[in-house]
Amino acid sequence: MKFKELSSDEAGEPSATVRARVNKARQHQLERFRNEPGMYCNAHMESKHLRTLCQIDNESSTSCAAPSPSSASRPAPTTASSK
Numbered sequence: 001m002k003f004k005e006l007s008s009d010e011a012g013e014p015s016a017t018v019r020a021r022v023n024k025a026r027q028h029q030l031e032r033f034r035n036e037p038g039m040y041c042n043a044h045m046e047s048k049h050l051r052t053l054c055q056i057d058n059e060s061s062t063s064c065a066a067p068s069p070s071s072a073s074r075p076a077p078t079t080a081s082s083k
Contacts, residue, residue, distance in 0.1 A: 026041070032053060033039040045053070056064065 029041050033041075033044070036044075036049075038044070
């Protein structure tokens with residue numbers, strides 16, 4: 001989030017709207033994991049769940065694998081060990 005957005009006097013989204021969206025997402029998760037004992041949210045997912053529940057179609061897979069134009073022009077981050 002940009003500083004301008006954080007420091008704006010403009011009213012944000014009402015809490016009730018956010019709450020409704022979060023509750024709807026939680027209901028989706030409960031439905032998704034209804035047959036998975038002890039699992040009730042996305043944070044509990046393992047790679048086997050990602051492979052079955054979050055399959056990426058070919059078009060999305062191709063676009064995700066290709067570097068975005070903005071990331072290609074950025075220099076690689078440096079670490080303390082690379083200096």
